[in-house]
Amino acid sequence: MAEDYYSLLGVARNATDAEIKAAYRKLAMKHHPDRNPGDKASEAKFRTINDAYQALSDPKKRKLYDQYGEAGVNQGAGGFGGQGGPGFEGFGQGVDVNEVFGDLFENLFGGQGGQRGGGGRRQARGNDLKYETTISLEDAFKGVQLPLHFQRVESCGTCHGTGGKPGSGVKRCTQCRGAGRVQVSQGFFAMSQTCPRCGGEGQIVEDPCKDCKGQGRTRKDAELKVKIPPGIYHGATLRISGEGEGGPRGAQPGDLYLEIHIKPDPRFERKEDDLSVGATVDIATAALGGQTTVPTIDGEPVTVKIAHGTQHGATLRVREKGMPKLHGRGRGDLLVHVRVDVPRDLTSKQKELLEAFQKTLHEEHKSDGVFGRLFGKD
Template sequence: MDYYQVLGVGRKASSSEIKKAYKRLARKCHPDLNPGNRAAEEQFKRITEAYDVLSDSEKRKRYDQGGSHSSGPGFTPPGAGGFGPGFPSGFEFDAGGLGRGFTDIFEEIFNPSQGQRRRDPAPGEDRIYPIRIGFFDALRGLSTTLDLEGEIACPDCGGTGSVRSARSQVCPDCGGIGTIQRIGGRIRFTSECRRCGGTGKLSEESCHRCGGSGTIVRRERIQVQIPPGVDTGSRVRLVGKGRAGTLGGPPGDLYIQVQVEPHPFFARAGDQILCTVPISFSEAALGARVEVPTIDGGSTIRIPPGTQSGQKLRLKGKGAPSLKGVGRGDQIVEVKVLTPEVRDERARALLKELGERDRADLRGHLKPHS
């Protein structure tokens, strides 16, 4: 008998592929699912023999080399003495005799809800705590206090929900016998009780403090340091301050999500500070040095002669601190040239004279489409 052909896999199949093929075939022809079907019983016997060999690395190696192995013609799986014709009292299958791998597979096939109920320790979920801070607080950083309320791992049981008991109790899943039996027609399927590990007894009881949930609610006041340079959308991570894990798993993290209040004059673009500064017609035409507000107070910037409205000038190193902790960005100053108001006849005459001196055709390049 070719074990690879029985399971429908190639000779180079991985262990996971072999297990997957066996599970698929076991669901199809297991005696519990095919009561009275002799062909299904024989097929189940063959695939179980094949899986017993191919799932064990040593047995598979000997089989591939053409050597001996524990299975062969007339093979009867451990605990399956009832296989074959003429069994008057039904067939008893002991999955425990085939090892944990078989037990796990049959648990998935016959009692998937049982597998879902048993959980392993899992990490807790992360939490997000929004915080709104001022524009200059974001630039300089600040220390703030947060009042938090949430679930933490119960300190009495470590988050498992159970504690050691001086007095053992009978396992409620198996009734103290250490095995779980399921009956389908003439077939009785027996497997080791997963809850008590086959001992039939439990030496733990529910934690009295958390009632078995593994978590308690606690109010906590913590000090948080917001670093300089944060902006809207920035997150500050506090490790282990998230939701409690399940069954003793590690807690999640807490993320302080920052929202920065807008400023009436300054704006942010990463580590750059943006602002708009008005200048006069004469300052734009002749050039000047003007005082510009900065986040540090103020700085003088040079307006080149002939500056146009909307032109941007740069103040190096006057921007926001870098979140990387090194250096600062720049401040970008956009100038806005203000058109002067004609307040008297003298001003009107000067502007008219200026216009006559400057006879450049400013719109000569604007031509309609032909």
Template sequence: DAEIKSAYRKLAMKHHPDRNPGNKESEVKFRTINGAYEALSDPKKRKLYDQYGEAGVNQGAGGGFGGGRGFEGFGQGVDVNEVFGDLFENMFGGHGGHGGQGGRRRAARGNDLKYETTVSLEDAFKGVQLPLHFQRVESCGTCRGSGAKAGSGVKRCTQCRGSGRVQVSQGFFAMSQTCPQCGGEGQIVENPCKDCRGQGRVRKEAELKVKIPPGIYHGATLRISGEGEAGPRGAQAGDLYLEVHIKPDPRFERHEDDLSVGASVDIATAALGGTTTVPTIDGEPVTVKITHGTQAGATLRVREKGMPKLHGRGRGDLLVHIKVEVPRDLTAKQTELLEEFRKTLHDDQAKNGGVFGRIFGKD
């Protein structure tokens, strides 16, 4: 239904491989989420899940699927129950899970943070280390994240008996949701810390140096593990995601790992051949050979003068787009020489534009 689809989309977007390049854990979890969504969307599989939990879907619940295929990713370090719990949490706003899944609650993870930064093309070429200033929730230094005043402690919640969850019925589901008394903590602070008011966390200004790798793409997102907000009661911190934007460069255009640049040559060089000098992203100009008869709009390739390949070896190429400059003002001598040259052209060449027609880009 719509709730399942909405919850699936949120989790799939969070763990999509394109948003987590090189993160094998997210890649496996993404596949497992797809399997969980498939189970909840299929009436037969969902019925088995309601009866037997993930075992009903993954193992066929004693032949329900005839030993059919379960979830991709299961057994590869991904907790399928956790995936179902995340789906239900997104659907119903609590710490969801399948009825009958006992045990102590999983400690809530700190929130992820997302920021954006903009760098120049030169910085994207070389790589750069940027200072990032931001606010985040950190563990309280006074109570060391416990939330309790020095000399006091915490007691187990009597309503959930320390699990952080209570069982409720919702339709034909037996749902496990956040305990309203302790807020899912499983414990209650008797004498709260004054600095954090019993929360165990405080908001602070943070500074972090983030390394932008050479060859970074426009729109790429970097994941800095553990640099998000602190988790409650010493739980795992969230991650920080930094989306990188690259400012347009007045000289170069980027095409994946290749760069392109324009180069103007005069008529004589285009017709007779010669050389021209073009800038490069690393600051060292290169000399490019112009063969005789080079046409306007021709593209020359200079190997290994583009952007570095992200997390790889080598560089892209520099593509040089040739533009032939047509002089607006000619001296008397230049005019005389061009007139003499035109007389040497055959009539059929003149009708078709000849060498000048090709150089000037005419049809």
């Protein structure tokens, strides 16, 4: 009397599909013939686990099993494995072995697993392309229309992506009978692989197109004008829909991603939408007040008022003279960093004046002690 499928997998009768799958995965890994070479007991166990999983993972079969036991599900199935095809196909669409194992197969079958994983799914669209470009800060400020020259794989114009000589047809692949996949037996496993003959397309061309050698796609020079919006950030990526590589057999093309780099500017430093600029002010202007002129990113220099007593390192803010806001309206600010320039060389006249000035400082300091307190001066 065969063991109950549920107890074989070590799950409750009301186990969920996920629980059944997890339990099977665990046991199948443990008892897989590749991991237990020559171990007949493991081999037998492996078969029964597979039988159990085949039955319980399919809702219809599980219902039958619950009602009638093993006899209910095993009619015509023929057992898992066998010599290649029949075993696997007997189970029909019930179990996607690849789906259950995923990465596990990569380990078990090495390179073959990789091939199966990579080429198994049909490619629905062309590959995305990625380019980088460097623009100046001025271009980032104004926005720019950028001509882009590059090479990409495009759908072949001669055969319109079919890969066949104009007028020649395509026929169903004889090896996979149009399915794009073939069953391959691996020891006790039968699994499905991308058809090596048609590369998973399910069809092959009768008479290959000369221009693309039957590939349906060719490498071509492409030219594109890309609009970079004002206010773009360094490191931003623009997606240009449909400008990537052409899809196989005339399928949808991929997208083009353009990463923007902004060259450092010698005058301005950018922080988000604000720009910083340095301004050198002489000591007299810093002390007495006055004005200075600074460059702006739009090219029109702007005059900034320097208040009396402005300190070295002070920051003045000029509103709306920074970068345009990429999202939304208006502009960032221009931050003017004040550097007070202390003269290195003085004429004798300047020296005299400064010395006189210096004396007044000392007099005031002296008076601070007595009069400062009396008159509330600081």
